[in-house]
Amino acid sequence: MSHTALIPSHRKPRQSASKSALRAGVAGGVLSTIAVAGAAAPAQAEPVTQTIEMPTITAGLSTTVAASAEATQQVALDLETQAHEEAAATTAAKAAKKAKAEAVRKAEAKKKAEAAAKAKAEAAERASRTAERTTLSAPSGSSSGSSSSGSSASTTSAPVSSSATGSAASVVSFVQMQVGDAYVPGGTGPNSWDCSGLVQAAFRTVGVDLPRVSQSQSTAGTQVGLGNLQPGDILYWGSAGSAYHVGVYVGGGQFVGAQNSSTGVVQRSLDYDMPTGAVRIL
Numbered sequence: 001m002s003h004t005a006l007i008p009s010h011r012k013p014r015q016s017a018s019k020s021a022l023r024a025g026v027a028g029g030v031l032s033t034i035a036v037a038g039a040a041a042p043a044q045a046e047p048v049t050q051t052i053e054m055p056t057i058t059a060g061l062s063t064t065v066a067a068s069a070e071a072t073q074q075v076a077l078d079l080e081t082q083a084h085e086e087a088a089a090t091t092a093a094k095a096a097k098k099a100k101a102e103a104v105r106k107a108e109a110k111k112k113a114e115a116a117a118k119a120k121a122e123a124a125e126r127a128s129r130t131a132e133r134t135t136l137s138a139p140s141g142s143s144s145g146s147s148s149s150g151s152s153a154s155t156t157s158a159p160v161s162s163s164a165t166g167s168a169a170s171v172v173s174f175v176q177m178q179v180g181d182a183y184v185p186g187g188t189g190p191n192s193w194d195c196s197g198l199v200q201a202a203f204r205t206v207g208v209d210l211p212r213v214s215q216s217q218s219t220a221g222t223q224v225g226l227g228n229l230q231p232g233d234i235l236y237w238g239s240a241g242s243a244y245h246v247g248v249y250v251g252g253g254q255f256v257g258a259q260n261s262s263t264g265v266v267q268r269s270l271d272y273d274m275p276t277g278a279v280r281i282l
Contacts, residue, residue, distance in 0.1 A: 164230075164231030164232055164250075164251060166282075167206040167208075167232070167282045168230065168231050168232030168282045169231070169232075170205055170206050171202045171203060171205065171206060171231075171232045171248060171282070172231050172232060172248065172250045172251065172256075174201070174202040174205050175198060175199075175202045175248045175250065175256040175265075176250060176256055176267060178193065178198060178256070178258075178265045179256060179265050179266060179267050180264060180265060181193055181258070181264055181265045182261075182264050182265075183258045183259060183260055183261050183262075183263065183264045183265065184261070185261075187258070188200070188201060189201050193258040193265060194258055195214060195245050195246050195247065195257055195258045195259075196211075196212060196213050196214040196217055196246055197212075197258070198248075198256075198257070198258045198265065199214075199217060199234060199246050199247070199248060200212060200217070202248060203281060206282070208281055208282070210281070214236065214238075214243045214244060214245055214246040215241060215242055215243055217234060217236070217243070217246050217279075218234070218236035218238070218239075218240045218241060218242075218243035218246065218277070218279060219240050219241050219279065220234070220279060220281060221234065221279035221280050221281040222279060222280045223240065223277060223278070223279055224278050224279065224280050225278075226270075226274075226275065226277070226278060229249045229278055230249070230251075230280065231249060231250055231251040232248065232249070232280075232281070232282050233248070233249045233278045233279065233280050233281075234246055234247075234248060234249075234278060234279050234280075234281060235247045235248070235249050235255050235257075235275040235277075235278050236275060236276060236277055236278065236279070237273070237275055237276050238276055239276065239277075240277055240279075243276070245257070247275070249270075249278065250267065253269055253270050253271075254267055254268060254269055254270065255267070255268065255270060255275070259273075
């Protein structure tokens with residue numbers, strides 16, 4: 001008998017094939033789960049041993065936000081400044097336009113006022129000249145008896161014989177041909193005249209270009225005395241340089257002149273309206 005015959009065997013009884021298969025299936029499933037979990041986890045992952053802090057971005061973000069706000073504020077200020085500048089420019093343009101219009105209006109008003117003043121002065125001058133001539137001629141008209149008949153004889157418009165020759169004769173002939181024409185202020189012919197217009201036209205026939213107004217005509221030639229007159233001399237009333245009336249001496253103690261709107265162009269004796277002085281052109 002073997003020395004081990006009495007020792008019970010410690011071998012586990014053989015399991016049945018079904019239990020073995022079951023255990024093998026369970027073990028395989030567990031291993032598969034572990035394999036899947038391992039595959040899903042990152043390779044060689046280290047165990048977490050400490051807390052990881054996220055980087056702080058508060059300071060940078062604050063600076064960016066502040067800069068953006070400042071830029072926005074600057075843009076707003078720029079837009080506001082531009083709006084003020086445009087408004088100021090518009091206001092200035094309107095003011096300039098208004099000022100220009102006012103200046104034009106004032107200039108036109110001034111021009112009209114000057115024209116009216118000039119016309120008024122000219123009318124006053126004509127009226128004064130006519131009044132002076134009327135005053136000078138009044139004694140002849142108020143004379144009676146033989147004086148009246150003598151005056152009538154001296155105011156005849158019939159031409160008198162003249163000793164004038166050459167250019168002087170042409171001037172005398174021209175003015176005598178205009179006797180009976182109308183007197184019109186500013187008239188220069190051919191059928192209406194004022195005093196200086198008639199004298200100017202008469203001398204123009206002989207190529208002499210006289211000034212247009214009586215003031216200038218009274219100094220256009222050589223001054224001569226009334227006792228030394230020759231046909232063709234220019235007679236003037238008033239002072240030399242400021243004469244208010246002119247005529248032409250035609251000889252025989254008579255003159256021709258465009259007197260006023262009542263008489264027109266007449267030929268009369270010097271004593272009808274004695275001139276102040278005379279100038280000789282020819």
